[in-house]
Amino acid sequence: xxxxxxxxxxxxxxxxxxxxxxxxxxxxxxxxxxxxxxxxxxxxxxxxxxxxxxxxxxxxxxxxxxxxxxxxxxxxxxxxxxxxxxxxxxxxxxxxxxxxxxxxxxxxxxxxxxxxxxxxxxxxxxxxxxxxxxxxxxxxxxxxxxxxxxxxxxxxxxxxxxxxxxxxxxxxxxxxxxxxxxxxxxxxxxxxxxxxxxxxxxxxxxxxxxxxxxxxxxxxxxxxxxxxxxxxxxxxxxxxxxxxxxxxxxxxxxxxxxxxxxxxxxxxxxxxxxxxxxxxxxxxxxxxxxxxxxxxxxxxxxxxxxxxxxxxxxxxxxxxxxxxxxxxxxxxxxxxxxxxxxxxxxxxxxxxxxxxxxxxxxxxxxxxxxxxxxxxxxxxxxxxxxxxxxxxxxxxxxxxxxxxxxxxxxxxxxxxxxxxxxxxxxxxxxxxxxxxxxxxxxxxxxxxxxxxxxxxxxxxxxxxxxxxxxxxxxxxxxxxxxxxxxxxxxxxxxxxxxxxxxxxxxxxxxxxxxxxxxxxxxxxxxxxxxxxxxxxxxxxxxxxxxxxxxxxxxxxxxxxxxxxxxxxxxxxxxxxxxxxxxxxxxxxxxxxxxxxxxxxxxxxxxxxxxxxxxxxxxxxxxxxxxxxxxxxxxxxxxxxxxxxxxxxxxxxxxxxxxxxxxxxxxxxxxxxxxxxxxxxxxxxxxxxxxxxxxxxxxxxxxxxxxxxxxxxxxxxxxxxxxxxxxxxxxxxxxxxxx
Numbered sequence: 001x002x003x004x005x006x007x008x009x010x011x012x013x014x015x016x017x018x019x020x021x022x023x024x025x026x027x028x029x030x031x032x033x034x035x036x037x038x039x040x041x042x043x044x045x046x047x048x049x050x051x052x053x054x055x056x057x058x059x060x061x062x063x064x065x066x067x068x069x070x071x072x073x074x075x076x077x078x079x080x081x082x083x084x085x086x087x088x089x090x091x092x093x094x095x096x097x098x099x100x101x102x103x104x105x106x107x108x109x110x111x112x113x114x115x116x117x118x119x120x121x122x123x124x125x126x127x128x129x130x131x132x133x134x135x136x137x138x139x140x141x142x143x144x145x146x147x148x149x150x151x152x153x154x155x156x157x158x159x160x161x162x163x164x165x166x167x168x169x170x171x172x173x174x175x176x177x178x179x180x181x182x183x184x185x186x187x188x189x190x191x192x193x194x195x196x197x198x199x200x201x202x203x204x205x206x207x208x209x210x211x212x213x214x215x216x217x218x219x220x221x222x223x224x225x226x227x228x229x230x231x232x233x234x235x236x237x238x239x240x241x242x243x244x245x246x247x248x249x250x251x252x253x254x255x256x257x258x259x260x261x262x263x264x265x266x267x268x269x270x271x272x273x274x275x276x277x278x279x280x281x282x283x284x285x286x287x288x289x290x291x292x293x294x295x296x297x298x299x300x301x302x303x304x305x306x307x308x309x310x311x312x313x314x315x316x317x318x319x320x321x322x323x324x325x326x327x328x329x330x331x332x333x334x335x336x337x338x339x340x341x342x343x344x345x346x347x348x349x350x351x352x353x354x355x356x357x358x359x360x361x362x363x364x365x366x367x368x369x370x371x372x373x374x375x376x377x378x379x380x381x382x383x384x385x386x387x388x389x390x391x392x393x394x395x396x397x398x399x400x401x402x403x404x405x406x407x408x409x410x411x412x413x414x415x416x417x418x419x420x421x422x423x424x425x426x427x428x429x430x431x432x433x434x435x436x437x438x439x440x441x442x443x444x445x446x447x448x449x450x451x452x453x454x455x456x457x458x459x460x461x462x463x464x465x466x467x468x469x470x471x472x473x474x475x476x477x478x479x480x481x482x483x484x485x486x487x488x489x490x491x492x493x494x495x496x497x498x499x500x501x502x503x504x505x506x507x508x509x510x511x512x513x514x515x516x517x518x519x520x521x522x523x524x525x526x527x528x529x530x531x532x533x534x535x536x537x538x539x540x541x542x543x544x545x546x547x548x549x550x551x552x553x554x555x556x557x558x559x560x561x562x563x564x565x566x567x568x569x570x571x572x573x574x575x576x577x578x579x580x581x582x583x584x585x586x587x588x589x590x591x592x593x594x595x596x597x598x599x600x601x602x603x604x605x606x607x608x609x610x611x612x613x614x615x616x617x618x619x620x621x622x623x624x625x626x627x628x629x630x631x632x633x634x635x636x637x638x639x640x641x642x643x644x645x646x647x648x649x650x651x652x653x654x655x656x657x658x659x660x661x662x663x664x665x666x667x668x669x670x671x672x673x674x675x676x677x678x679x680x681x682x683x684x685x686x687x688x689x690x691x692x693x694x695x696x697x698x699x700x701x702x703x704x705x706x707x708x709x710x711x712x713x714x715x716x717x718x719x720x721x722x723x724x725x726x727x728x729x730x731x732x733x734x735x736x737x738x
Contacts, residue, residue, distance in 0.1 A: 024065045024080035029099040033209060037062055037080045037095065043122070045095075045104060047209050050163045055126040056187070058093070059119055060085040073226045075100045086110070086118045093121065101219045102210035105170065105227075106188070107202060114197040120179050120189030122167075122205060131157040132548035133182035136475060140398040140436040141458055144471035146548050148182040153439030154220065154475070156213070157182055158548075162541050164216040170204040170227055173443040174407050174414025193409040201411060213541040214474075221446075221478025228447040232480030235503045235532060236652070236724070238431040238452050239390050240348055243283030243528045244520065245507040246271060247487040248290070249350065251460025252509025256290050256308040256317065259512070264290070264331045265339055271512055272343045280517050281528030284390065286348040286507065291331050295320035295355045299369060299399035321355025321369060325380045327387070340388030348391040348433070349384060353400050368404025372416040377424030385428040391452075392425050395435040414444070422448040433484065439475070446479045453504055456483040461495050463623040466574055470557045473502060474538040483536050490516040494624055496523055500646045501537040501559055501570060506530050522646050527671035529726060531642070531650035533559040533570055542590060547576060554584040554620055558591055561649045563657035566631060568639070568649045569593065574624040584625055587615040591629055598638035598682040598706075602626040602646075606705060607682065609638075633659035636684050636737050639666065643680035643709055653677070655723075655730065664735045668712065672720040672727035678711045683737055693718065693731035 022039035037043045041058030062082040069078055081094040089112050096105040108121045136142040138151040148155050154168035155178050167186060169176035175194045180186035188205035206227070208220035225232055236242035248254045248268070258267040268285060275282045296304050297320040307319045316328035327336040340347065353369035354360055364373035371377065384392060400417075401407055407414040418441075425432050426449070433453040434441050445451045456472040457465040465485075473483040482504040488495035490508040499506045500523040508520065524530045537559040546553050554573040561568050569591050573584040588597050589612045599616060600607035603626060610616060618625065628648070630638040639657060641648025649657065655667040670677055681687075686701035686708060694714040701708040714729040721728060 022065060024067045024082070026067060026078040026080055026095075026097050028078075028097050028102070032102055033097055033104065035080060035095045035097050035104060037065055037082055039065070041084060043095065045122075045124075045207065045209065047102075047163075049211070050159065050161060052128045052163065052165070052209070053126070054122075054124040054128075054165070054186075056122055056124045058084045058121070059087070073229065074098055074103065074105075074223045077105075089114050089118070091118065098223075101223070102208060103219060103223050104207040104209065106205040106207065109200060109202040110197050111199060113199045115195055117190040117194045117197055118203070120187035121203075122207075123179070123185070123187030123189070125185050127157075127183065127186065128159075131159055131182065132545070133157055134544060134548070135178075136439040136442075136472065138438050140438065141455055141468070142437065142439045142442055142472050142475060143468045148178065148180065148186070149439070150177055150179060151439050152177045152443055154443075154478075155182065155186060156216070156544075157186070158213055158544060160545055160549075162213060162545065163211050164208075164213045166208045166216045166220040168206055168220070168224070168443065170206040170224060172203055172411060172415075173440050174401070174418075175409070175411060176203060191408045193405065194411070195409055197411060213544050214538070217474055217478045221480070224443075224478075225446050225480045230446055230480055231449045233449065233452045233482070235482060235534070236530075239284050239346060240431070240433070240505045240507070241452055241482055242530065244281060244524050244530060245284040245286060245348070245505065246275070246282055247286040247288075247507040247509045249286060249288040249459070249487055249509070252288075252487045253511035253514070254509070255288055256311070258311075265333070267512070269339075269342060272345060274512060275515070278515070278517050279526070280515065280520055281524065281526060282345065283528045284346050284348060285343065286350070286393070288350045289319070289352055289395070290316055291327055291336070291349070292316065292322065292351075293324040293326065293328055294318040294352070295323055295357060297321055297355060297357075299353050299396060299403050321353050321358065322351060323355050323358045325351060326383065336387040346388050346390040348393055349389050350393045350395055350435075351380070352396045353403070367406040367413050367417070368400075370400045370404040370407060370417045371420065372413050374420045374424060377420040378427070381424040381428040381430060384430060389430065391431045391433060392421070393433040393435055394421060397434055397437045397441045399436070401438060401440065418444050418447070422450060426450045442475050442479055442481070445481050451481055453484045454481045455486060457485055459486060461485040461488040461499065463494065466498065466623065467555060467577055469498070469502075470537065470539050470555065473536045477536045477538060489514070490519050493519055493522075496520070497626060497646050498537065498572070498624075499523070500530065500532055501572065503532045503534070503536045503559065522644065525652060525669075525671040526674045527726060529652045529671065531645050531647050531653045533647050533650060534561050535559050537570070537572060540590060552579055552581050554579065554581050554625075556584070556586070561647065561651060561654070563649065563654065566633065566639075566657050566659060567592070568631070568641070569629040570647060571627050571629065572624050573620055573627075575620060575622065582620055583617050584620045585615050585617045586627060588612045588629060593629055593631065596632040597629045598632060598640075600628040600630065600640055600682075602628060607707065609682065609706070630682070632682075633664050634661050635659055635664055635735070637664045637687060637735050638682040639664060639735075640680040640682070643678045648680065662736055666733050666735075668731050668733055669723065670714055670729045670731070672729060674714075674729070675716060676711050676713045678709055679733065680707065680709050681735070682706045683708055683735070685737060687735040687737050690734045690736075691731055693729070696733070
């Protein structure tokens with residue numbers, strides 16, 4: 001009798017059968033990680049260096065254990081798949097080990113509907129000894145803590161040798177959370193109130209296990225956004241990231257406040273007119289919660305008084321839930337669009353929660369105080385687009401989650417809230433900013449291209465918030481969201497510096513006539529384009545280790561600009577809370593410097609040449625010290641860039657930088673209304689300078705310090721060209737040492 005199976009099909013069945021066994025083991029192509037599952041249900045993840053092993057066990061024996069290969073959005077992988085029972089429910093699971101980096105994806109699928117969620121997986125109950133823990137607190141702005149918090153966020157375990165493991169949910173962030181104390185247990189599960197799990201519900205968990213704490217943050221965060229399909233925004237992706245703006249939120253001069261003689265609209269118009277007359281390049285206005293209709297009922301149901309009793313009463317001057325998200329006629333008598341036309345500026349607009357008395361309840365599905373109906377989001381996004389708004393700020397996220405229990409007790413309503421917001425805004429070309437977000441909100445933000453910014457410190461930026469800002473910026477950066485420090489005054493140089501180094505927005509909220517133009521322009525070009533580093537300012541690896549051991553040393557944080565391998569590092573040292581440290585030791589190698597550098601103290605205006613193995617100690621001036629480490633190039637020059645800016649080599653000023661054995665060449669971008677820029681650097685002797693597209697003034701050189709400055713001027717007879725959407729002038733400057 002003739003067989004109905006072709007020889008190739010028979011071969012496929014044979015290979016498939018050979019892959020199924022009672023146990024499976026996979027090892028990454030580098031040999032760094034190994035994962036195993038055996039018939040008893042025991043599983044483990046091991047790292048060859050530093051010899052760590054994390055082990056756990058399924059709630060039942062594992063069946064149909066199979067090893068396979070494949071590829072997903074993260075990259076190629078090896079995988080162990082298996083079936084098991086969770087209570088009375090059949091389950092599928094897998095452990096996926098990626099070939100190109102130190103990453104593991106765990107997955108479990110509930111095959112039948114269930115009243116309760118599955119047990120945590122992975123759930124490691126055997127862990128290495130003597131590890132430190134770090135996580136983010138389940139509060140507004142996700143403040144850091146050096147212990148594990150049980151919420152949907154990454155948990156970090158690390159040792160004194162800078163080895164690190166990061167674990168977090170990789171899906172359903174609003175209803176999932178970590179479990180364990182990091183000593184006897186660490187795993188990924190769900191909030192206890194989650195119920196009614198549908199059939200084929202899949203939950204995933206991502207683990208990074210590698211050397212280097214910041215390296216672990218990078219590979220974990222990039223993998224998570226890759227899995228979600230997020231396109232990570234550039235640091236100039238929208239107007240609030242690219243340009244300087246004016247803010248009216250808590251801490252600003254005109255938060256629920258205005259000049260009584262001018263009215264609210266007249267006061268802000270006066271600010272705009274004044275800034276233009278002073279040639280302060282303002283590009284947008286942020287309108288906080290004072291502009292729309294609200295009640296006196298807080299998110300917790302408690303009654304409040306008018307926000308500013310010195311001002312006229314009205315539902316604009318309240319601090320409760322949103323009744324109608326439209327401009328109040330008392331604030332904007334002719335409407336928001338008329339104000340938009342009068343100022344010629346786009347807006348960033350604030351919103352809060354839906355009040356129980358709002359008529360939105362009659363038209364849309366509201367869960368607790370959260371809109372989970374796409375129709376609501378389409379309505380307000382269309383209104384914003386029609387009224388000159390370019391970015392939507394969702395505030396009070398911590399209160400929305402706390403007072404909308406269905407968001408965490410169901411598998412889909414949390415996503416419906418955040419999806420509706422992001423997708424409706426995206427359809428109208430609006431970017432999104434989160435404010436008062438908990439760690440769950442940060443992870444949820446890994447899903448949205450147009451979530452460009454997130455608040456990382458409490459209202460009104462100031463020195464006591466610096467510590468938390470630095471650590472929480474690390475979480476934001478990992479997930480492809482740019483950190484926003486919040487409003488401050490332009491007279492506060494340290495606040496302005498850190499806001500610029502955050503690589504996120506820069507915005508101030510001075511009272512009329514109190515602005516400091518010279519300070520503002522330290523952060524930007526004359527056209528308002530922010531000159532910023534490539535990445536946010538975040539703590540270096542040793543900062544975690546020192547703080548975990550309660551070492552009384554300053555916290556060191558760095559960022560950089562990277563010009564084709566010429567990496568200029570910008571660093572800040574600040575005393576940790578309750579620290580008595582008065583000096584800071586800066587080790588170039590610890591900063592990532594590969595060779596000799598020129599270490600420049602920005603505020604002192606002094607520096608010294610250092611070998612990469614030559615740490616230096618310096619005084620710590622409260623609240624911070626600011627230094628720049630620029631590599632000594634092949635021609636002997638260390639370039640510091642624009643002498644008048646915080647980030648002198650930022651790519652909106654220095655378009656490119658190249659070196660060879662005899663020259664260092666920089667392409668300089670100037671705004672069309674700039675007629676000169678002063679460049680600074682170190683050289684063993686006074687350099688010779690040549691300019692294309694302009695000319696230079698005489699080089700100023702200090703032989704005692706090796707520092708030089710030279711002012712270069714563009715040829716103003718050459719018409720500006722458009723670069724990145726802005727009218728600019730480009731000149732090329734070459735430096736040569738004899």
